[in-house]
Amino acid sequence: xxxxxxxxxxxxxxxxxxxxxxxxxxxxxxxxxxxxxxxxxxxxxxxxxxxxxxxxxxxxxxxxxxxxxxxxxxxxxxxxxxxxxxxxxxxxxxxxxxxxxxxxxxxxxxxxxxxxxxxxxxxxxxxxxxxxxxxxxxxxxxxxxxxxxxxxxxxxxxxxxxxxxxxxxxxxxxxxxxxxxxxxxxxxxxxxxxxxxxxxxxxxxxxxxxxxxxxxxxxxxxxxxxxxxxxxxxxxxxxxxxxxxxxxxxxxxxxxxxxxxxxxxxxxxxxxxxxxxxxxxxxxxxxxxxxxxxxxxxxxxxxxxxxxxxxxxxxxxxxxxxxxxxxxxxxxxxxxxxxxxxxxxxxxxxxxxxxxxxxxxxxxxxxxxxxxxxxxxxxxxxxxxxxxxxxxxxxxxxxxxxxxxxxxxxxxxxxxxxxxxxxxxxxxxxxxxxxxxxxxxxxxxxxxxxxxxxxxxxxxxxxxxxxxxxxxxxxxxxxxxx
Amino acid sequence: xxxxxxxxxxxxxxxxxxxxxxxxxxxxxxxxxxxxxxxxxxxxxxxxxxxxxxxxxxxxxxxxxxxxxxxxxxxxxxxxxxxxxxxxxxxxxxxxxxxxxxxxxxxxxxxxxxxxxxxxxxxxxxxxxxxxxxxxxxxxxxxxxxxxxxxxxxxxxxxxxxxxxxxxxxxxxxxxxxxxxxxxxxxxxxxxxxxxxxxxxxxxxxxxxxxxxxxxxxxxxxxxxxxxxxxxxxxxxxxxxxxxxxxxxxxxxxxxxxxxxxxxxxxxxxxxxxxxxxxxxxxxxxxxxxxxxxxxxxxxxxxxxxxxxxxxxxxxxxxxxxxxxxxxxxxxxxxxxxxxxxxxxxxxxxxxxxxxxxxxxxxxxxxxxxxxxxxxxxxxxxxxxxxxxxxxxxxxxxxxxxxxxxxxxxxxxxxxxxxxxxxxxxxxxxxxxxxxxxxxxxxxxxxxxxxxxxxxxxxxxxxxxx
Numbered sequence: 001x002x003x004x005x006x007x008x009x010x011x012x013x014x015x016x017x018x019x020x021x022x023x024x025x026x027x028x029x030x031x032x033x034x035x036x037x038x039x040x041x042x043x044x045x046x047x048x049x050x051x052x053x054x055x056x057x058x059x060x061x062x063x064x065x066x067x068x069x070x071x072x073x074x075x076x077x078x079x080x081x082x083x084x085x086x087x088x089x090x091x092x093x094x095x096x097x098x099x100x101x102x103x104x105x106x107x108x109x110x111x112x113x114x115x116x117x118x119x120x121x122x123x124x125x126x127x128x129x130x131x132x133x134x135x136x137x138x139x140x141x142x143x144x145x146x147x148x149x150x151x152x153x154x155x156x157x158x159x160x161x162x163x164x165x166x167x168x169x170x171x172x173x174x175x176x177x178x179x180x181x182x183x184x185x186x187x188x189x190x191x192x193x194x195x196x197x198x199x200x201x202x203x204x205x206x207x208x209x210x211x212x213x214x215x216x217x218x219x220x221x222x223x224x225x226x227x228x229x230x231x232x233x234x235x236x237x238x239x240x241x242x243x244x245x246x247x248x249x250x251x252x253x254x255x256x257x258x259x260x261x262x263x264x265x266x267x268x269x270x271x272x273x274x275x276x277x278x279x280x281x282x283x284x285x286x287x288x289x290x291x292x293x294x295x296x297x298x299x300x301x302x303x304x305x306x307x308x309x310x311x312x313x314x315x316x317x318x319x320x321x322x323x324x325x326x327x328x329x330x331x332x333x334x335x336x337x338x339x340x341x342x343x344x345x346x347x348x349x350x351x352x353x354x355x356x357x358x359x360x361x362x363x364x365x366x367x368x369x370x371x372x373x374x375x376x377x378x379x380x381x382x383x384x385x386x387x388x389x390x391x392x393x394x395x396x397x398x399x400x401x402x403x404x405x406x407x408x409x410x411x412x413x414x415x416x417x418x419x420x421x422x423x424x425x426x427x428x429x430x431x432x433x434x435x436x437x438x439x440x441x442x443x444x445x446x447x448x449x450x451x452x453x454x455x456x457x458x459x460x461x462x463x464x465x466x467x468x469x470x471x472x473x474x475x476x477x478x479x480x481x482x
Numbered sequence: 483x484x485x486x487x488x489x490x491x492x493x494x495x496x497x498x499x500x501x502x503x504x505x506x507x508x509x510x511x512x513x514x515x516x517x518x519x520x521x522x523x524x525x526x527x528x529x530x531x532x533x534x535x536x537x538x539x540x541x542x543x544x545x546x547x548x549x550x551x552x553x554x555x556x557x558x559x560x561x562x563x564x565x566x567x568x569x570x571x572x573x574x575x576x577x578x579x580x581x582x583x584x585x586x587x588x589x590x591x592x593x594x595x596x597x598x599x600x601x602x603x604x605x606x607x608x609x610x611x612x613x614x615x616x617x618x619x620x621x622x623x624x625x626x627x628x629x630x631x632x633x634x635x636x637x638x639x640x641x642x643x644x645x646x647x648x649x650x651x652x653x654x655x656x657x658x659x660x661x662x663x664x665x666x667x668x669x670x671x672x673x674x675x676x677x678x679x680x681x682x683x684x685x686x687x688x689x690x691x692x693x694x695x696x697x698x699x700x701x702x703x704x705x706x707x708x709x710x711x712x713x714x715x716x717x718x719x720x721x722x723x724x725x726x727x728x729x730x731x732x733x734x735x736x737x738x739x740x741x742x743x744x745x746x747x748x749x750x751x752x753x754x755x756x757x758x759x760x761x762x763x764x765x766x767x768x769x770x771x772x773x774x775x776x777x778x779x780x781x782x783x784x785x786x787x788x789x790x791x792x793x794x795x796x797x798x799x800x801x802x803x804x805x806x807x808x809x810x811x812x813x814x815x816x817x818x819x820x821x822x823x824x825x826x827x828x829x830x831x832x833x834x835x836x837x838x839x840x841x842x843x844x845x846x847x848x849x850x851x852x853x854x855x856x857x858x859x860x861x862x863x864x865x866x867x868x869x870x871x872x873x874x875x876x877x878x879x880x881x882x883x884x885x886x887x888x889x890x891x892x893x894x895x896x897x898x899x900x901x902x903x904x905x906x907x908x909x910x911x912x913x914x915x916x917x918x919x920x921x922x923x924x925x926x927x928x929x930x931x932x933x934x935x936x937x938x939x940x941x942x943x944x945x946x947x948x
Contacts, residue, residue, distance in 0.1 A: 155516065155539040175498065175521035175542040265556075383545075386529055 004059035006072045009152070009160075011053025012145050013076045017083055018047030020132055024087070028125030035125040038087040046083050062154035067478055069159030073142050074469040077461055080141060081105045084133060093126055098450045105457045107133030109464035110346065112221025112316040112433030113456070115446040120226050124207065130222040131214035137464070138218025138248070138346035139188045140164040147181035163469045167343025168354050168393050173256045187255045188346075192217040195244045202237045216244045219347040221316030221433040228441065230319040235302060238319055242309045246279065249313030249341035251353075270381055271353045275312075275342050278352070282308040282336055286329045293325070304329075312336045314348040316433025318441030330436060334423060337432050348431030348463050350400060357385065357393050399467050403459070404429055410455045414448065424448075429459040496520045497854070498562040500587070502548030502578045503569035504531040507593060507618055510825065510847035511568060512539060518851060523557045526569075549578040551585065560586035564613070566850065568593045576610065583611040591616060591850060595733070614853060614866075618846035623737030625845055626819050629838065630723045630792045631710060631745050633817065636699060639869040641880050641930050642909045648677065648878055649709055650701040650871065651718055653694060658716050665690030669715045674704040675916045677906050677932045678876055685875045687902050687932060701871060703906050703930070705914055710745050723747055723791035723817065729776040729806060730797035731758050734821065734842065736765065738794065743768045750785060752776050777802060779809070787814055794819040807836050865939065866928060878906075878932045881941040885925040888942050895919030898946045902934040905944070 021043035028036035064072070081104045088100035099115045106113045107130050119127065136144070142164040145152055152160070157177045162170045172180045192213050199209040211224045225231035229241060250272065257266035266272070286304035287297075294300040303319065310317045311333050322333065340349010360378045367374055377384040407425045414421070416438060423435025424445070434441040445453065462470045472478050496519050501508050504526040512522055512535060522541035525548040526532045536543030546553035548567065559565050565582035567575035572594045579590040594600045594615045603615055628638045628647075637650040653659055659667060664676050679686045680699040686692065694700060702709060710722060726742055728735045731753030739749045739762075749769040753759050756773050763771040774781045776797055787793060793816045795803035800822045807820040819838045822831055831839055853867075867880040883890060889897055894905055894917055907930040908915040908923060915921060923929055923941075931944055938944065 156537065157540060158537055171536075172542045175523050175540075177540050179521075260558075 002059060002061070002064060002068050004057050005062060005064055006068060006075065007053050007057050008059050009072045009142075009145065010076055010079055011050040011057075012149060012152075013080055013141055014046045014050030014053065014083065016050075016141060016144060016148075017080055018043040018045075018050060020136060021046070021087070021129070023132060024125045024129040027128040028123065031124040033123045033125055035087070035091050035093075035123045038091045039125060039129070042083065042086040042090065062151055064154060064156050064159055066159045066162075067472070069156070070163045070469040070472045071478060073160060073163035074461075074465060074473050076142060077108065077465060077470075081108055081461070084108060084129075087129060088126065091123075091126070093122055096450075098453055099446070102445065102453045102457050103130070104133065105460050106428075106433070107220065107222060108137035109431050109460040110134050110137045110218040110220035110314070110348065111428055111431045111460045111463075112215070113428055113439070113460070114222065114433075114444050115453070117444055117446060118226050119222075119224060127207075127211060127224045131211040131220070131224070134218035134220025134222050135192070135214035136218070138220065139184060143181050143184060146177055147185050150178060163465065165344060166348070166466055167251075167351055168357060168389055168396070169343070173253050173260075183256055183259075184252055187252055187259075188217060191244070191247060195240065198240045198244075199237060202234060202240060204232060204237055208232070212241065213244075216241055216315065216317070217248055217346065219245060219248050219313045219315040219341065219345070219431075221310070223317065228319070229306075229317045238302070238306055241317060242306045245309045245313045245315045245317065248315075249309075249345050249347040250275065251342040251344040253344055254342075268381060271342050271356060274356055275352050278336065278339065279308055279312060282312070282332055286325075286332055289326050289329045307333065308336065311432060312339060312347075312349075313341045313345070314430050314432040316427070316441075318434055321440065321442045323436060323440050323442075334426060334436070337423075337426050337430050337435075340430055350397075350430070353380075354393050354396065356380065357390065358397060361390055361394070396467065399471070400429075403462055403467060407455050407459050411452050414452050416448075424452075424456060425459060428456040429463040431460060431463045497564060498558070499523070499854075500525060500554070500557045500559045500562045500565045500582070502526070502554075502565065502567045502575075503593070504528070504535045504543075505568070505570060506823070506843045507846050508566075508568040509535055510843040511566060511850050512541060512847075514847040514851035515854065516541060518855065520854075523562070525553060525557050549574050549581055551581050554578070554581050554585045554587075562587050564589045564591065564854070566591045566593075568616075572596050572599050579610045579612060583609070587611065589613045591853075593617070593846070595619060616846050616850060618842040619733040620737045621849050622821075622840055622842035622845050623734050623741060626734075626738055626794060626840060627741035627745070629819075630726060630742060630747065630794075630817070631706070632713075632722065637701075637871065639871070639878065641867055641878075641907070642914070642928055645705065645909065645912070646703060646907055646914055646930065647706050647709060648701055648703050648869070648871070650699060651713070653696055653698045653700055654718065655696040657696070657718050659694050659700075659718070660696045661693060663691050663693050664688055667716075670704075670708060670712050672916065672918075673708050674702055674712050675906055677701045677703050677878070677904070678871065685934070687876070687904055687934065703916070706741075707745050725786075725790050726750070726792040726794065727752065727785065727787060727790045727816075728794045728796060729803075730795065731755070731762050731771070732796055732798070735794075735796050736762065738796075739766050739769050750790075752781070752785065776806060782809075783813075787816070790814060790816045792817045792819070794821075796821045800824050804831065804834065804836065808834065811837070876932060876934055877936060877938070878930060879938055880928055880930045883923055883925050883927045883929060883941055887923075887925065887940075889945065890923050890925055893920050893922050897944075899944055900933070900935060900946050903944055904932050906930050906932050 021039045025036040025039035085100040085104040088094040088103060089097045094100040094103060102115055142160050146157060174180050195216060196209055196213040199212060208224055215222045223229060229238060254266050254269060254272055283305045287301040291300045306319050338350055340351050341347025343351045343353040364376055364378055367376060378390055404425060408422060411421045411425055420437035420439055424439045427433055427435035439445055498521045499515060500523045501512055502525045504524050512524055516522055516539045524535050524541050525544045527547045529545040532543040532545050544557045559582045565587045567578040569575055575592040579592045582590050588611055590611045591613055592615045595617050600615060624644055632638060632649060635649050635651055639648045678701045679688050725748045728751045731751050735751055739751060742749050751762060751769055752772045752774055754775050759771050759773045772785060793810045795806045797803050803820045807818045810816060810818050819840055820836045821840045825841055825844055865879055866882055869878045871878060905917055908917050909928045929941060
C-alpha cells in the first residue's frame with residue numbers, strides 16, 4: 001500500500017482544515033470574541049503539521065489502488081474529526097473531549113446530532129465552525145482536494161472519489177476528475193449562495209442566514225438557535241429552507257445534466273422520480289394524519305413537508321416537537337430516515353438508488369418463481385445493471401443491517417427506552433441527527449454515556465462513508481503488505 | 483460549454499477525444515493521449531473492458547455500442563474534437579466514424595486493418611470526416627522496413643501514406659555529391675529532390691546554386707525505392723540490408739515483405755502453417771517462403787541465419803520472439819527485430835538488451851498521439867501531416883488542396899511564394915510529382931511544402947503577404 005501517498009493526502013486534509021478554521025477565527029474577531037485564539041492556534045498547528053507531511057514525505061509515485069484509496073479517505077475523516085474537536089475542547093465551551101469529538105463528527109458527517117442543550121451559549125466563532133463542518137463534510141474534503149490539487153491520486157483517482165461519494169455506482173459526468181470535482185463544488189457553492197440570498201431577502205440576520213445555508217447545503221442540520229429552525233417564525237423562511245434541503249438531496253449529476261442541457265437524460269433518471277414521489281406521498285400522508293393537531297390545514301402540511309424534506313435528506317432541522325404525533329406519522333419518519341436521499345447528493349441514509357435496485361431485484365425474484373427459466377436483467381434508467389453492482393448492493397444491505405443491529409445492542413446496554421435507543425442508532429447511522437423520544441428534535445444526546453457516544457460516533461462516520469472504507473480500517477487484511 | 487470557462491481558468495486548450503473500443507489498441511492510444519493531458523471518453527460494448535480502462539486512467543467510461551448514435555451522443559461526441567474508432571472490426575470502426583459525423587464531430591480516425599478497405603478510403607474520406615486511418619500492423623511493418631532499408635539514415639519521415647519519404651543523411655567525403663551545386667546533380671534527375679541542408683547548426687532551404695559540402699546533413703524527398711537507388715549511385719552509405727529473414731508469416735510479415743521486396747531487398751519467410759505458406763507464396767512472388775518451425779535451430783542454420791543482414795521475429799508468442807532474437811544475436815551479426823505484444827513487462831524486456839523491440843499496438847498509439855500533437859492547433863485546417871525536422875527549425879507539411887484555393891491552376895514559377903518555403907512534392911490521384919516551375923497545383927491534390935515559417939494552416943498561406 002502506498003503509505004507515503006496516504007500521509008500526503010492526510011497532510012493536505014490538515015492544511016485545508018487549518019485554512020477553514022481561519023474563517024471561524026475571522027468570525028470571532030468580528031464579534032470581538034477571544035475564541036479567535038483557539039481557532040488561530042489549532043489552525044496554525046494543523047496547517048504546519050500538514051505542510052510537514054506534504055513536504056517531507058513527498059510520495060515517489062501518485063499511483064493509488066482501491067485499498068489505499070479507501071484507507072486514505074477513512075483516515076482523512078478520522079484525522080479531520082480529531083483535529084476539528086480541538087477548538088471546542090481547548091476553549092472549554094464543550095468541557096469533555098468525547099463530547100467535543102461527538103459534536104465534530106456529527107458536524108463533518110452532516111448528521112446534526114448535538115450534545116448541546118442550548119447552542120446559543122456558544123460563541124459565534126464556535127457556531128460558525130459547526131456550520132462550516134456541515135458544509136465541508138457535505139460534499140466532502142477529498143472531493144475538495146481532488147478539485148484543488150492537480151494529479152492527486154494519479155490516473156486512478158476514481159478510487160478516492162468512490163470512497164467518499166455516496167451511492168452504488170460512482171462514475172464521472174465529465175472526462176477529467178479534476179473538472180468533475182470543480183463542477184460539483186461549483187454547483188454546491190452556487191446553490192448555497194442562492195439560498196443565502198433568499199434567506200437574507202426573508203429578513204434573516206446575516207450570521208443566521210450564512211450558518212443556516214451552510215447547514216442546509218451539507219444536509220447537516222446544525223442550527224444556531226436553541227429552538228433550531230422554529231426560531232425563525234416565518235412561513236417564507238421555513239419553506240425556503242425546506243425546498244433547499246430537498247434540492248441538496250438530489251443527485252448532483254442531475255444538475256450537471258441540466259447545465260449541459262441534457263434535459264431528456266435528467267428527466268429519465270428513475271431515482272429522481274422515486275425521490276420526488278416518496279416526498280409527495282409522505283407529505284400527503286403525514287399531513288392528513290396530523291391535521292387534527294394543528295389549527296389549519298396549511299399548518300399541518302407545512303409541518304409535514306418540512307419534516308419530510310428534513311428527514312429524507314437526512315438534514316435533521318426541526319420546527320417543533322414531533323413526539324406527540326400519531327404513530328403512523330412517526331413510523332413514516334423512521335422509515336424515510338432509513339431511505340435517505342439520492343445517491344451522489346450531500347444527504348445520507350441507505351440511498352434511494354439502492355432501494356430501487358433491490359426492489360427491482362425482488363421483483364425479478366418473483367418472476368423467477370413464476371417462470372423459473374425466465375432470463376431477465378435488472379435495468380435502471382434503461383440500461384441493464386451489472387451483476388456485480390447488484391451483488392454489492394445486496395451485500396451492502398446485509399452489512400448495513402448488521403452494523404445497525406450491533407450498534408443497537410451496544411446502545412441498549414445503557415437501558416434507555418426502545419424508541420430512544422433505536423432511533424438514536426437510526427439517526428446517527430443515516431446521518432439524520434434527531435431521532436424520536438429523548439433524542440427527538442427538541443432533545444439532544446448529552447445525557448448518553450461516553451461509551452454510547454463513541455458507538456454512535458462510529459455509526460456516523462460509517463454512515464457518511466457508506467460503511468466499507470471505515471470497516472476496511474479494522475480489517476487486518478488491509479494492513480498486510482501483500 | 484459549462485466546462486470551457488473552467489478550461490480557460492486552468493489555462494488549458496486540450497482536446498476532447500472519444501475513443502471507441504477499449505482493447506489493446508484503444509488502451510494504448512488512450513494511455514498516450516492521457517499523458518498529453520487531453521480529455522478522454524472511452525466507449526466499449528463490454529462493460530468490464532470500459533471499467534478496467536476508466537478505473538486505471540483519468541477518463542470517463544461509457545458502456546454501449548460505440549457505433550450507435552445514442553451511445554455516441556451520450557459520450558458527447560458532438561462536442562468532441564475527435565473520435566477515434568479502434569475496435570477489432572474495420573466495418574464497425576468505419577460505421578462508428580459515420581455516426582460520429584452524424585453527431586456533429588468533424589474529425590475522426592478509424593482503425594482499418596484490411597488493405598482492401600484502406601485502398602478505397604480516399605473516396606469516402608469527406609463523408610466519414612476521416613482525418614486519418616490507422617493500421618497498426620502496417621505501421622509496424624513500415625517502421626521495421628524503414629530501419630532495415632536505411633539503417634544509416636538520420637531521420638525518415640513519410641508522406642502520402644508512405645508513398646513519399648523525406649530522408650535525412652550525412653554527406654561523407656567519398657560521396658559524388660560533395661562540392662556540387664544542386665542543379666548539377668545528374669543522378670536520377672527529376673526523381674529526387676534536395677529539401678534542406680543543415681550546416682554548422684544553420685538550416686538552409688537551398689535553391690539550385692547551393693553547393694553541397696562534406697559533413698552537411700541533407701534531407702532528400704523521393705519515392706522510397708528511388709531513394710535507395712540514388713543513395714547507391716551517389717556513393718552514400720545508408721546501411722541497406724540485402725538479405726532479411728522473417729520468422730512467422732502473419733499480417734505484419736506480409737506488409738513488411740511487400741515493402742522490402744519493393745526496395746530490392748531479398749526476403750525469406752519461415753512459417754509453420756502450410757496453408758498460410760501457400761497463401762504467402764501466391765501473394766509475394768519474389769519472396770522465398772519456407773515451411774517449417776522457426777524454433778528449429780537446424781532449419782534456421784540451414785537457411786543461413788548466420789549470414790542474414792536482418793532477422794525479424796514476428797511470431798505469435800512474445801516468449802518465442804524474445805528467445806529466438808537472443809539466439810540470433812549469438813550466432814550472427816544481423817540486425818534483429820523482436821515483436822512484443824504484451825506491454826506490461828516492458829521494463830523486463832528492456833533489460834534483455836534486445837536490439838530493437840517492436841510493439842505494434844504501442845506504435846499505433848504513438849502514431850496517433852504524434853498526429854494529434856502535430857495538428858492540435860490546426861484541427862479543421864487542411865494539414866494532413868506535419869513533421870518538424872532539424873530540431874524544429876523546419877516544418878514539412880502536407881496539405882490537401884481545396885477547390886476554392888487561390889494557388890490552383892497557376893504554374894509554380896508564377897506564384898509569389900514566401901521566402902524560405904518550397905513546394906517539394908505534389909501527389910495527384912496516387913501519382914507522385916516532384917514539381918518544377920512549370921507544374922501547377924490542382925484541386926484534390928495533396929501538396930508537401932517545406933518551410934521555416936511556423937503555423938501554416940492552409941495552402942493559401944504559402945503565398946507571400948498572406
